[in-house]
Amino acid sequence: MVKEKITGLTVTDIRFPTSLGHHGSDAMHTDPDYSAAYVILETDASDGIKGYGLTFTLGRGTEVVVCAIKALSRHVVGRALEDIVNNFRGFYRELSSDGQLRWIGPEKGVVQLATAAVLNAVWDLWAKKEGKPLWKLLVDMTPEQLVSCIDFRYITDALTEEEALEQYMLKNGYPAYTTSCAWLGYPDDQLKKLCTDALKEGWTRFKVKVGADLQDDARRCKLIRDLIGPENKLMLDANQRWEVNEAISWVKELAVFKPIWIEEPTSPDDILGHAAISKALAPLGIGVATGEQCHNRVMFKQFLQAHALQYLQIDSCRLGSVNENLSVLLMAKKYNIPVCPHAGGVGLCELVQHLIIFDYISVSGSLENRMCEYVDHLHEHFKYPVAIQNASYMPPKDPGYSTEMKPESVSQYQFPDGEIWQKLVREGKIEI
Ligand SMILES: C[C@H](O)[C@@H](O)CC(=O)C(=O)O
Numbered sequence: 001m002v003k004e005k006i007t008g009l010t011v012t013d014i015r016f017p018t019s020l021g022h023h024g025s026d027a028m029h030t031d032p033d034y035s036a037a038y039v040i041l042e043t044d045a046s047d048g049i050k051g052y053g054l055t056f057t058l059g060r061g062t063e064v065v066v067c068a069i070k071a072l073s074r075h076v077v078g079r080a081l082e083d084i085v086n087n088f089r090g091f092y093r094e095l096s097s098d099g100q101l102r103w104i105g106p107e108k109g110v111v112q113l114a115t116a117a118v119l120n121a122v123w124d125l126w127a128k129k130e131g132k133p134l135w136k137l138l139v140d141m142t143p144e145q146l147v148s149c150i151d152f153r154y155i156t157d158a159l160t161e162e163e164a165l166e167q168y169m170l171k172n173g174y175p176a177y178t179t180s181c182a183w184l185g186y187p188d189d190q191l192k193k194l195c196t197d198a199l200k201e202g203w204t205r206f207k208v209k210v211g212a213d214l215q216d217d218a219r220r221c222k223l224i225r226d227l228i229g230p231e232n233k234l235m236l237d238a239n240q241r242w243e244v245n246e247a248i249s250w251v252k253e254l255a256v257f258k259p260i261w262i263e264e265p266t267s268p269d270d271i272l273g274h275a276a277i278s279k280a281l282a283p284l285g286i287g288v289a290t291g292e293q294c295h296n297r298v299m300f301k302q303f304l305q306a307h308a309l310q311y312l313q314i315d316s317c318r319l320g321s322v323n324e325n326l327s328v329l330l331m332a333k334k335y336n337i338p339v340c341p342h343a344g345g346v347g348l349c350e351l352v353q354h355l356i357i358f359d360y361i362s363v364s365g366s367l368e369n370r371m372c373e374y375v376d377h378l379h380e381h382f383k384y385p386v387a388i389q390n391a392s393y394m395p396p397k398d399p400g401y402s403t404e405m406k407p408e409s410v411s412q413y414q415f416p417d418g419e420i421w422q423k424l425v426r427e428g429k430i431e432i
């Protein structure tokens, strides 16, 4: 029988003007336009099923990721899906080790974001062909099949294939936390209203952006702590704003508000810095969370080995797709560190819910100290948006990786020709 081939890869630069409402703002990214480099894979199969994938960006620079995706497309177009998934480890390595492209990585930055977008589309295509949501495709795999998707290169000193095979068990469900109440650019009134509404909806875990101004942070944290009361959980996110010692002294000042973690206190590459911060804040009951800008599994390995994080934040579009995230979930399990995924961006909630539900069912088997981020933006552009009930992610039921956007959203928000961007230009609200 002739195998079905991937016959085409298209990629689109899609941007949402979120900076106009300060949505997504933090101490370092003050004007983010949540954006995606959006990949569509077509095949020669008669079923018309396509694979959709994306990676997340903040606006400018999406065009650079689009170029990198085009450069990777030669590895995908003309290949049979069956051959790819039957040797997924080999395919991952082929992409991440392209003898020329790896020079502008390797396995980091733009080229890794591009890898994530392409592989996310392959996983979506595979799950759709199997008629399953991605988390179910993963849960139904044998441990041997799962492990065969992972490239263990550079992490065997932390986790071997044999150890990975020992780590499976079965359970279900997933709690979420919200970041949507307290972006840095929101005024106090907006923050109060969003927080009050969120409490009514059943949210019990809240993240606040900090790091630009200590007095401001103290006022905002007090406001939120007063509103949510002593029992609900509070997390802080500094988005890499501080030096190591500055992070320690700043967070000590905010310790009175009883946050459970400080996220990205300093450079995301500074493993020993994170370890020093972890050590200094441990007596206050504050852990360090990081991962949304962690390049790859090798970095995560070192964070774990150095006891530099207490909450590990995988990202569905930063690492090399499901393949690389699987290796990180398994390392986190071995080091007994809870995974609390990052999802602040367009599409990130849609994708990462699959990974964390899989983690719970098949890897960690625990909800202790675990929760998945939720942000309340841009879900309406997705064909299969996340379903939150009672502050929990309800497991998606539709086949695929929930990556597919509505065609009208793709056309309206395409940058720079889409209707929305052209209108903003005409109104003089932005310059292109
Ligand atoms: C620029 C993004 O909105 C970033 O602030 C998201 C983030 O740090 C988070 O969700 O955590």
Ligand SMILES: [Mg+2]
Binding pocket: 237, 239, 263, 264, 292, 342, 344
């Ligand atoms: Mg963050």
